[in-house]
Amino acid sequence: MNTRKSSFTSALFVLPYFIMFMTFLVVPLVYGVYISFHEWDLLSSDRPLVGLKNYIALFNPDSYLSSLFFEGLWNTFQFVIYSVPLLVFLGLGLALLVNSLPAKLRGYFRTFYFIPYSISVSVIAIIWLWLLDTNSGLINNYLVKMGFDPIPWLTSMPYAWISIVAATLWWTVGFNMIIFINALNEVPGDLYEASAIDGASAWQNFIHITLPSIRPIMLFVVITSTIASFNIYGQPYLMTGGGPGDSTEVLLMGIVEQAFEQRQLGSASAMAIVMALIMIVVSIIQFKVSNSTKKRGANHAE
Amino acid sequence: MQNKTKTIFLVLLASIVAIIFLAPLFWMFSTSFKSDIEAISGGLNWLPQEFTTENYTYTLLSQGLNVPVLKWMFNSLFAGITGTLIIVFIDAMAAYALARLDVPFKKILLPMFISTLMIPWVITFLPLYMQFSNAGLLDTYAVLIFPYTANAFGVFLLYQFFRSFPKELEEAAHLDGANKWQIFTKVVLPSARPIMWTLGIFSFMTIYNDFLWPLVATSSPEMRTITTGIAIMQQGSFVSSYGKLMALTSIATVPIIIIFLIGQKQLIKGITQTGIK
Structure with missing residues (x-):
């Protein structure tokens, strides 16, 4: 009796979070699948069950939905492929740079590179919209002063992608740097001492000690950066409006358009669910690939 | 040399x-x-x-400008602070109970919470919109606060802390006749202050900076947050007024940079603790 009463009061501690968790996470998960099986017009109360029709339309090459989805997916993939390697390697590069500075300066530079991460994507996008303005933006002003032609950064290719990737790097690379700094500091110092006795160069140290030691963190950064890049929305929405043409119209923009401009929540939900599944599959592949190369190079580790 | x-x-x-x-x-x-x-x-x-x-x-x-910028700022700060207080409090209770108390189904609850950290949020934002629409709560403070409180990140972060928290203090308080709630509020919470600051700063930044969700879930000029409001101004009446746009982005940026600079150490601790272990 006493233990039953005790576990009842213990359950009360979990209850408030549990209610939020169920209401705003579990219910939406189930409800989203339910919506995706319906023709769900936001303005109409008649929402007939259509089964897998929304999903079939997604994969029917002739449908509008399919072109919206796959063009968005392709543009999102491009952004992922351009941004993730830079986010990872520049993040690592900044971490190495900060760690090579005299100890009393490290904190300042770490803060300088990390500050943009604290700012909202809408502010970031508008600041870069201004810096990259064709006629009066700071960057073109300098180009013109140096005798170059102004570049239409946001309205032509490949500059639109370059601009979006640059703004994104500036915004979030500091986050990856923080993770790498922590990882570098946890590499056991005696590994370097041992290799110093062997007369190894800094580059050899980096390849044979640093990289294998931070390998799990590297994988973590690759996966989190990939997920973050998949979720891109604010930068193209505000900086290029999806243009030039539809070339930077990313998948999330397509989903929002289908849901709130076309008001078709059923097909938009199907798009969102397939997008999430693709993200999960990509993460699993990255994890598996990394693990299998780890086994092959297992003698490097430790 | x-x-x-x-x-x-x-x-x-x-x-x-x-x-x-x-x-x-x-x-x-x-x-x-x-x-x-x-x-x-x-x-x-x-x-x-x-x-x-x-x-x-x-x-x-200005009276000439028909959008309430100060109200947007208020909305962002109000939603950020209220949401953060709720998150820190309910996450701390849940995490402590899961780490220390005899919660029924504990072995199922914790993995269930943590596994949702891997679910891309894109799945939930359309049905959430529909739920709030059904309840008639779109365009209210509810949409700006409650969806963020379901995130399991805080429970995960605090669970790790409470699990490694020394038991002696709780046992001493128990012998003094304190009940669970008293032990939690008088003994456990005060010692968890640093980690709760970490969660608080994370939560505030997430809510204050969020863009897509408040953009779709609010519609009236009075209910916009500062980050969505400035985006609408950029696409509307301030389209090439960069002096005014930069004033707006500066207003939006200053509070969050101040909070970031104050809380940077806690923030870094949170990133490294949850990311890596």
């Missing part, structure tokens, strides 16, 4: 990189004190030729 040259070179390199990171922010503040005409005329003045505060007075105080 060679080492000294190397250090000077590295500090120089780091400083150039720092300029790249800080210059856009400096340019934003600088533009916000220029007239729209000076801004658009395309100079390279890092400081305004004619220093003016008209962008701030116009965006914050």
Whole structure:
């Protein structure tokens, strides 16, 4: 009796979070699948069950939905492929740079590179919209002063992608740097001492000690950066409006358009669910690939 | 000697990189004190030729401007603070109970919470919109606060802390006749303050900076947050008024940078603790 009463009061501690968790996470998960099986017009109360029709339309090459989805997916993939390697390697590069500075300066530079991460994507996008303005933006002003032609950064290719990737790097690379700094500091110092006795160069140290030691963190950064890049929305929405043409119209923009401009929540939900599944599959592949190369190079580790 | 040259070179390199990171922010503040005409005329003045505060007075105080910028700021701060308080409190209770108390189904609950950290949020935002729509709560503070409280990140972060928290203090309080609630509020919470600050800063930044969700879930000018409001101004009446736009982005940025600088240590602790272990 006493233990039953005790576990009842213990359950009360979990209850408030549990209610939020169920209401705003579990219910939406189930409800989203339910919506995706319906023709769900936001303005109409008649929402007939259509089964897998929304999903079939997604994969029917002739449908509008399919072109919206796959063009968005392709543009999102491009952004992922351009941004993730830079986010990872520049993040690592900044971490190495900060760690090579005299100890009393490290904190300042770490803060300088990390500050943009604290700012909202809408502010970031508008600041870069201004810096990259064709006629009066700071960057073109300098180009013109140096005798170059102004570049239409946001309205032509490949500059639109370059601009979006640059703004994104500036915004979030500091986050990856923080993770790498922590990882570098946890590499056991005696590994370097041992290799110093062997007369190894800094580059050899980096390849044979640093990289294998931070390998799990590297994988973590690759996966989190990939997920973050998949979720891109604010930068193209505000900086290029999806243009030039539809070339930077990313998948999330397509989903929002289908849901709130076309008001078709059923097909938009199907798009969102397939997008999430693709993200999960990509993460699993990255994890598996990394693990299998780890086994092959297992003698490097430790 | 060679080492000294190397250090000077590295500090120089780091400083150039720092300029790249800080210059856009400096340019934003600088533009916000220029007239729209000076801004658009395309100079390279890092400081305004004619220093003016008209962008701030116009965006914050003008009757002519029919959008309530101060209200947006209030909405963002109110949602950020309220949401953060709720998150920190309910997450701390849940995490403590799961780490220490005899909660029924404990072995199922914790993995269930944590596994949702891997679910891409894109799945939930359309049905959440529909739920709030069904309840007639779109365009209210409810949409700006409650969806964020379901995130399992805080439970995960605090669970790790409470699990390694020494049991002796709780046992001593128990022997003194304190009940669970008293032990939690008087003994456990005070010692968890640093980690709760970490969660608090994370939560506040997430809510304050969020963009897509408040953009779709609010619609009236009075219920916009500052981050969505400025985006709407950029696409609307301020489309090329960069002086005024930069005043708006500066207003949105200053509070969050201050909070970031104050809470940076806690933030870094949170990133490294949950990311890696």
